[in-house]
Amino acid sequence: MARVLTPRAEDFPRWYQDLIAKAKLADNGPVRGTMVIRPAGYAIWERMQAEMDARIKAAGAENAYFPLFIPESYLKREAEHVEGFSPELAVVTHGGGKQLAEPVVVRPTSETVIGEFMAKWIDSYRDLPLLLNQWANVVRWELRPRIFLRTSEFLWQEGHTAHATREDARAYARRILHEAYEDLMVNVLGIPVVVGLKTARERFAGATATYTCEGMMGDGKALQLGTSHELGQNFAKAFDISYSSAEGGREHAWTTSWGTSTRMLGGLIMCHGDDNGLRVPPKLAPVQAYVMVVKDGDGVSQAAAKLCDALRDAGVRVALDDRTDTAFGRRAVDAELRGYPVRVEVGPRDLAAGNAVVVRRTDGSKAPTPVADVVGAVLAALEADQRALHDQALEFRRSRTVEVSTLAEAIEASATGWARVPWSAVGVEGEAEANGQGVTVRCLVRADGSVPDSEDEPDLVAILARAY
Amino acid sequence: MARVLTPRAEDFPRWYQDLIAKAKLADNGPVRGTMVIRPAGYAIWERMQAEMDARIKAAGAENAYFPLFIPESYLKREAEHVEGFSPELAVVTHGGGKQLAEPVVVRPTSETVIGEFMAKWIDSYRDLPLLLNQWANVVRWELRPRIFLRTSEFLWQEGHTAHATREDARAYARRILHEAYEDLMVNVLGIPVVVGLKTARERFAGATATYTCEGMMGDGKALQLGTSHELGQNFAKAFDISYSSAEGGREHAWTTSWGTSTRMLGGLIMCHGDDNGLRVPPKLAPVQAYVMVVKDGDGVSQAAAKLCDALRDAGVRVALDDRTDTAFGRRAVDAELRGYPVRVEVGPRDLAAGNAVVVRRTDGSKAPTPVADVVGAVLAALEADQRALHDQALEFRRSRTVEVSTLAEAIEASATGWARVPWSAVGVEGEAEANGQGVTVRCLVRADGSVPDSEDEPDLVAILARAY
Numbered sequence: 001m002a003r004v005l006t007p008r009a010e011d012f013p014r015w016y017q018d019l020i021a022k023a024k025l026a027d028n029g030p031v032r033g034t035m036v037i038r039p040a041g042y043a044i045w046e047r048m049q050a051e052m053d054a055r056i057k058a059a060g061a062e063n064a065y066f067p068l069f070i071p072e073s074y075l076k077r078e079a080e081h082v083e084g085f086s087p088e089l090a091v092v093t094h095g096g097g098k099q100l101a102e103p104v105v106v107r108p109t110s111e112t113v114i115g116e117f118m119a120k121w122i123d124s125y126r127d128l129p130l131l132l133n134q135w136a137n138v139v140r141w142e143l144r145p146r147i148f149l150r151t152s153e154f155l156w157q158e159g160h161t162a163h164a165t166r167e168d169a170r171a172y173a174r175r176i177l178h179e180a181y182e183d184l185m186v187n188v189l190g191i192p193v194v195v196g197l198k199t200a201r202e203r204f205a206g207a208t209a210t211y212t213c214e215g216m217m218g219d220g221k222a223l224q225l226g227t228s229h230e231l232g233q234n235f236a237k238a239f240d241i242s243y244s245s246a247e248g249g250r251e252h253a254w255t256t257s258w259g260t261s262t263r264m265l266g267g268l269i270m271c272h273g274d275d276n277g278l279r280v281p282p283k284l285a286p287v288q289a290y291v292m293v294v295k296d297g298d299g300v301s302q303a304a305a306k307l308c309d310a311l312r313d314a315g316v317r318v319a320l321d322d323r324t325d326t327a328f329g330r331r332a333v334d335a336e337l338r339g340y341p342v343r344v345e346v347g348p349r350d351l352a353a354g355n356a357v358v359v360r361r362t363d364g365s366k367a368p369t370p371v372a373d374v375v376g377a378v379l380a381a382l383e384a385d386q387r388a389l390h391d392q393a394l395e396f397r398r399s400r401t402v403e404v405s406t407l408a409e410a411i412e413a414s415a416t417g418w419a420r421v422p423w424s425a426v427g428v429e430g431e432a433e434a435n436g437q438g439v440t441v442r443c444l445v446r447a448d449g450s451v452p453d454s455e456d457e458p459d460l461v462a463i464l465a466r467a468y
Numbered sequence: 469m470a471r472v473l474t475p476r477a478e479d480f481p482r483w484y485q486d487l488i489a490k491a492k493l494a495d496n497g498p499v500r501g502t503m504v505i506r507p508a509g510y511a512i513w514e515r516m517q518a519e520m521d522a523r524i525k526a527a528g529a530e531n532a533y534f535p536l537f538i539p540e541s542y543l544k545r546e547a548e549h550v551e552g553f554s555p556e557l558a559v560v561t562h563g564g565g566k567q568l569a570e571p572v573v574v575r576p577t578s579e580t581v582i583g584e585f586m587a588k589w590i591d592s593y594r595d596l597p598l599l600l601n602q603w604a605n606v607v608r609w610e611l612r613p614r615i616f617l618r619t620s621e622f623l624w625q626e627g628h629t630a631h632a633t634r635e636d637a638r639a640y641a642r643r644i645l646h647e648a649y650e651d652l653m654v655n656v657l658g659i660p661v662v663v664g665l666k667t668a669r670e671r672f673a674g675a676t677a678t679y680t681c682e683g684m685m686g687d688g689k690a691l692q693l694g695t696s697h698e699l700g701q702n703f704a705k706a707f708d709i710s711y712s713s714a715e716g717g718r719e720h721a722w723t724t725s726w727g728t729s730t731r732m733l734g735g736l737i738m739c740h741g742d743d744n745g746l747r748v749p750p751k752l753a754p755v756q757a758y759v760m761v762v763k764d765g766d767g768v769s770q771a772a773a774k775l776c777d778a779l780r781d782a783g784v785r786v787a788l789d790d791r792t793d794t795a796f797g798r799r800a801v802d803a804e805l806r807g808y809p810v811r812v813e814v815g816p817r818d819l820a821a822g823n824a825v826v827v828r829r830t831d832g833s834k835a836p837t838p839v840a841d842v843v844g845a846v847l848a849a850l851e852a853d854q855r856a857l858h859d860q861a862l863e864f865r866r867s868r869t870v871e872v873s874t875l876a877e878a879i880e881a882s883a884t885g886w887a888r889v890p891w892s893a894v895g896v897e898g899e900a901e902a903n904g905q906g907v908t909v910r911c912l913v914r915a916d917g918s919v920p921d922s923e924d925e926p927d928l929v930a931i932l933a934r935a936y
């Protein structure tokens with residue numbers, strides 16, 4: 001077979017770009033750093049949204065929508081926040097044919113405007129917790145854009161909550177981290193993320209604690225796939241989000257925010273993709289079984305259509321490809337590129353023997369299968385390959401993670417993967433030194449793998465890596 | 469009961485604002501003309517989206533996402549389009565801390581940027597039709613904003629398609645008009661829209677034909693709830709969207725676009741709302757049955773929870789209100805404001821007699837109902853009230869529509885409702901005269917109610933009204 005993509009081992013970034021273009025997932029937009037998400041990419045995003053939205057709602061948050069435009073003055077109210085975002089802002093100076101009296105910024109994130117409304121809506125402790133989420137586009141001007149990973153505009157969900165106590169806020173930030181983010185990433189996206197605490201240097205601008213889900217990509221680098229923040233009372237004080245307590249006093253609330261974005265599409269590609277294209281985990285896949293008419297012949301189209309119906313009846317998401325005016329080989333290459341978990345190839349020769357061929361994207365296996373058994377074979381393949389993709393990724397992560405005891409070893413190990421090193425051997429100075437060499441502390445975890453409350457806890461493990 | 473809202477008859481616009489504020493549907497945003505859609509309003513929008521999205525997909529279109537920012541030069545390529553939108557544009561002049569070399573506009577609609585990509589993606593007739601849709605925010609600077617009806621930023625879906633022939637484009641624009649828009653509005657929103665053709669004066673900037681769905685609001689005015697446009701070859705020529713035909717020649721495509729927005733929320737309120745608040749048609753309602761614990765007592769909470777489970781098992785969307793620390797009267801007023809189709813009130817006294825009270829929002833009726841019969845009663849009420857709301861609106865529209873034969877009569881009739889008048893009695897000059905008095909031609913229909921192809925057809929009926 002002719003080479004379709006630059007092999008990963010030859011040039012990983014080029015492979016990534018090739019794959020996005022050839023699988024028709026996305027294009028660069030006309031304004032630098034923006035992207036066009038094409039139907040094949042957007043369908044995956046819609047499935048991510050649906051799965052995430054269900055988890056967020058199960059955690060009790062409600063969706064709302066806040067404006068794209070934020071008065072510049074709002075961002076300035078929280079000192080760290082404005083400092084963190086100022087260099088990335090897009091500013092609207094003209095509207096309706098006139099220069100605006102006050103320029104407005106295009107939201108880079110919505111803590112400030114949502115803080116303003118939380119302050120209006122919260123009066124008493126009965127109004128807490130206030131659990132909000134929104135699906136929206138945000139803009140952060142990017143100097144070195146890369147599709148899905150860093151774009152000037154991206155799509156995301158951002159949750160914003162207010163609570164009566166620090167403990168409640170912390171519990172909720174962690175609930176989303178584990179029950180929504182980690183669960184989605186591990187069990188649907190099949191990405192075995194490590195969940196931990198960011199160091200102070202890596203925190204969100206304005207947060208008192210940032211938790212993260214980190215995935216290992218196919219080149220051994222790390223990708224931050226989602227973060228959940230405790231904001232302490234920083235935004236509550238800046239926007240006067242306060243409530244009268246049951247005891248009658250007036251208290252500032254404790255807030256959180258948390259977000260995941262179209263960056264997850266980049267993570268999916270770089271975690272599961274191979275030299276033939278994307279591999280989409282079955283639970284996520286918009287099309288789980290791709291039924292192909294190999295070429296026309298006695299009853300072939302009818303058999304393919306019947307298989308589609310039977311698969312659909314069994315709850316499988318199906319698409320039919322009967323474009324026999326396009327060469328089968330080319331269609332098969334496209335199907336590999338798109339990463340449909342299972343292909344069912346229906347052709348005259350196999351059909352004459354009562355068979356269709358079930359091809360699994362995960363391992364490339366091809367099994368002639370009696371037509372009556374195809375549904376069962378597809379269901380078994382979907383089940384097995386959801387697990388297989390996760391397990392392959394986990395095995396890869398393990399094979400590329402080393403335990404070391406010094407900063408120098410950790411920085412060296414970051415050339416090919418992740419290093420686990422005692423945080424006490426790194427510290428704030430070691431972190432700055434690593435950063436100078438392009439290596440970051442991705443997160444801190446406890447020895448048992450659980451998420452610490454503070455970087456000051458003893459016996460923490462730091463995970464160091466190069467990252468996107 | 470104390471008056472909750474300004475009565476509609478006293479001050480309709482004030483009633484509308486009151487309702488939105490007190491039902492907590494939305495707030496004004498901090499930047500003039502923007503809005504915050506609160507959870508109660510957004511939940512209705514999500515249901516509209518889900519129903520619309522299913523219809524759009526059933527019509528074969530795929531979702532995609534195009535950038536928020538468009539180079540100013542793109543808009544200038546189609547003369548009527550730029551003229552139509554220039555006064556409403558928001559312009560970004562600074563990004564990433566620097567002045568931009570070319571200012572970018574925030575999309576007021578995406579014909580231009582999508583045209584650019586259609587040109588890249590379409591090569592041969594095999595690539596047609598190309599059927600795209602996106603859910604997005606758009607910005608049109610508004611001098612006299614009104615929540616949901618005219619806001620500087622709003623949420624919508626915009627469909628964009630390219631076809632090989634004018635006939636295909638026309639058929640598709642009309643398919644969306646009827647199968648997606650009219651069907652959703654009539655059968656889910658319960659708004660008996662009139663579907664017709666816009667006059668040349670009222671067309672979308674750059675279209676060759678604009679079709680519309682017009683609803684009558686509770687004050688007799690018209691609201692345009694959705695439009696579908698034939699764009700001819702205007703954008704295809706401006707962006708060079710062309711294809712090689714089966715015969716081997718190079719042809720320009722024929723394109724369409726079509727959109728519906730959060731404006732439908734305004735239409736819903738003004739079509740079905742009454743002096744006690746919103747009334748949401750059952751098929752649309754995020755909460756169809758609102759089960760209220762009147763006050764605590766022997767087994768009351770348990771009975772209410774059991775009813776919730778039984779209703780949920782029967783496929784009803786349910787919410788439980790057991791906030792017995794808030795006065796029941798106040799909660800009932802809030803439930804009326806929110807417009808839940810059915811309330812199920814569970815209190816100690818009724819329950820002692822084996823009953824719960826089923827309250828229908830549509831007509832305010834209250835029926836003590838044996839607990840075992842509540843599910844059946846709720847299902848019957850939901851079914852009946854979906855129809856009842858539609859029929860009431862249709863009856864209202866009929867009662868406020870008059871058949872007249874002259875322009876003067878039509879303008880006079882527009883003070884209280886709609887006028888149907890022969891288009892031949894209006895014409896282009898009459899239309900300008902009507903416009904001067906705040907009356908517009910909402911659309912043209914054939915005598916049999918069907919949608920004309922052109923305003924030059926004989927025997928057309930013009931519908932004149934004041935409009936939002």
